[in-house]
Amino acid sequence: MPERRLPISTPAAAGPRRHPRRQRRHCRLLVLPAFALALVSLAYLSFSSHPNLPFHEKHHDMASIKDVKERMDQRQTLDAKVKANLSMTKVESEPFKRRKKSRKHYVPCQIEFLPSVDDLVEPGIYNNFTGFSLNYISKENVSSSNGIFEPLFGGHQSLQEREETYYARNQTLHCGFVQGPEDYPNTGFDLDENDKIYMASCHVVVSSCIFGSSDYLRRPTKSKIGPYSKKNVCFVMFLDELTLGTLSSEGTGPDETGFIGLWRIVVVEKLPYKDMRRAGKVPKFLAHRLFPFAMYSIWLDSKLRLNADPMLIVEYFLWRNKAEYAISVHYDRTCVSEEVLQNKRLNKYNHTAIDEQFYFYQSDGLVKFNESGREPVLPSCSYHYLMI
Numbered sequence: 001m002p003e004r005r006l007p008i009s010t011p012a013a014a015g016p017r018r019h020p021r022r023q024r025r026h027c028r029l030l031v032l033p034a035f036a037l038a039l040v041s042l043a044y045l046s047f048s049s050h051p052n053l054p055f056h057e058k059h060h061d062m063a064s065i066k067d068v069k070e071r072m073d074q075r076q077t078l079d080a081k082v083k084a085n086l087s088m089t090k091v092e093s094e095p096f097k098r099r100k101k102s103r104k105h106y107v108p109c110q111i112e113f114l115p116s117v118d119d120l121v122e123p124g125i126y127n128n129f130t131g132f133s134l135n136y137i138s139k140e141n142v143s144s145s146n147g148i149f150e151p152l153f154g155g156h157q158s159l160q161e162r163e164e165t166y167y168a169r170n171q172t173l174h175c176g177f178v179q180g181p182e183d184y185p186n187t188g189f190d191l192d193e194n195d196k197i198y199m200a201s202c203h204v205v206v207s208s209c210i211f212g213s214s215d216y217l218r219r220p221t222k223s224k225i226g227p228y229s230k231k232n233v234c235f236v237m238f239l240d241e242l243t244l245g246t247l248s249s250e251g252t253g254p255d256e257t258g259f260i261g262l263w264r265i266v267v268v269e270k271l272p273y274k275d276m277r278r279a280g281k282v283p284k285f286l287a288h289r290l291f292p293f294a295m296y297s298i299w300l301d302s303k304l305r306l307n308a309d310p311m312l313i314v315e316y317f318l319w320r321n322k323a324e325y326a327i328s329v330h331y332d333r334t335c336v337s338e339e340v341l342q343n344k345r346l347n348k349y350n351h352t353a354i355d356e357q358f359y360f361y362q363s364d365g366l367v368k369f370n371e372s373g374r375e376p377v378l379p380s381c382s383y384h385y386l387m388i
């Protein structure tokens with residue numbers, strides 16, 4: 001299997017998984033606690049094909065739980081299928097602002113990108129999926145059994161409705177940004193109209209977020225980003241007001257045009273979740289809602305610095321392989337159950353809630369990752385330990 005590596009930055013790495021996995025476009029992930037997806041994704045890029053979201057799977061008429069489970073098993077297998085080297089800055093094992101500790105140092109991998117974007121030609125649509133269209137529920141007024149309505153950003157989706165969303169058919173589903181009836185407070189993630197207009201103009205997007213002033217802002221390495229991308233790619237950094245305030249007070253806030261380096265700063269008001277990790281999942285997983293006309297998007301964890309031209313990344317990981325989705329493999333952990341343990345160890349979330357969520361995944365058909373399964377799995381970059 002060919003080696004696939006990607007140098008996006010300094011002390012980190014992980015491999016991308018690449019396989020057609022349209023389900024990611026779905027919104028079920030949104031309702032999960034923040035820890036749930038930390039596992040797989042330091043960064044991912046995706047090939048979006050708005051407004052029709054084509055699914056890999058065929059349309060099924062009857063939604064049976066068994067089918068759902070089988071497909072989830074398949075998804076697991078696919079997940080493990082392709083892993084490769086992806087070099088990114090990652091200091092994940094080290095909490096923000098905690099220093100002077102022995103920590104793992106991740107060596108960036110070399111990736112053979114094209115030398116320049118000059119001869120790049122965007123391919124036509126190469127995926128071969130059932131075409132169908134999705135609409136999103138933007139307002140609802142479902143009362144709970146006790147008659148009290150509580151507006152939720154993710155809406156009130158029943159488990160049955162959730163199952164239905166797995167099928168590739170024209171449908172209207174919950175996908176965040178759900179408002180309650182008039183007179184109820186809105187559910188948050190409010191953006192300025194001008195930002196929305198800008199975001200709707202993006203064809204290729206690199207996005208990231210920092211909420212709760214929980215991290216440094218890392219600027220893309222300008223010298224690695226060519227003039228084409230500087231001009232045509234949207235680099236959007238979502239910040240909340242707290243983070244913006246911190247940056248401004250440190251003298252590193254946005255300039256008068258709203259940029260910090262290449263990042264266009266988009267301030268989010270009223271974060272829908274108190275847990276910042278959870279709030280950060282909104283731009284991460286709902287990029288297709290935030291950038292409704294974008295064809296390609298790259299999500300960068302705030303711990304990563306973009307250290308390669310985004311068009312070259314898209315070419316390398318998507319176009320060259322006719323892939324529609326690429327995701328980095330976690331350096332240390334390849335299995336959700338390990339991630340569960342780690343999240344508890346680091347006290348990232350209420351343990352009971354973590355367990356509940358994990359049982360839920362298992363009842364959905366999640367099985368333990370098996371490295372000796374059918375598909376070859378490429379290792380991540382090697383790393384060594386540094387004493388600092």
Ligand SMILES: *[C@@H]1O[C@H](CO)[C@@H](O)[C@H](O)[C@H]1NC(C)=O
Pocket residue numbers: 128
């Ligand atoms: C698309 O997929 C169908 C069914 O899997 C297959 O029969 C067909 O040849 C494919 N078309 C292309 C252009 O790959």
Ligand SMILES: *[C@@H]1O[C@H](CO)[C@@H](O)[C@H](O)[C@H]1NC(C)=O
Pocket residue numbers: 059130131132133168169170
């Ligand atoms: C979805 O609806 C469109 C018309 O709006 C139709 O052409 C298409 O066949 C439908 N797709 C599915 C999978 O039902």
Ligand SMILES: *[C@@H]1O[C@H](CO)[C@@H](O)[C@H](O)[C@H]1NC(C)=O
Pocket residue numbers: 141143181
């Ligand atoms: C919910 O909205 C529908 C349509 O807008 C309306 O007919 C219905 O009366 C509303 N239900 C409640 C409980 O407000």
Ligand SMILES: *[C@@H]1O[C@H](CO)[C@@H](O)[C@H](O)[C@H]1NC(C)=O
Pocket residue numbers: 350351352353356
């Ligand atoms: C932790 O989660 C459980 C189950 O969701 C809940 O019952 C409990 O109140 C939570 N504890 C705290 C401290 O939030």
Ligand SMILES: *[C@@H]1O[C@H](CO)[C@@H](O)[C@H](O)[C@H]1NC(C)=O
Pocket residue numbers: 370371372373374
């Ligand atoms: C992992 O997969 C291999 C090959 O398919 C199989 O022999 C082995 O029993 C599996 N291990 C576990 C723990 O499921």
Ligand SMILES: *[C@@H]1O[C@H](CO)[C@@H](O)[C@H](O)[C@H]1NC(C)=O
Pocket residue numbers: 003004005084085108109110378379380381382
């Ligand atoms: C990953 O990167 C490391 C370090 O650059 C290299 O030694 C290793 O062979 C690579 N493996 C693959 C599968 O790309």
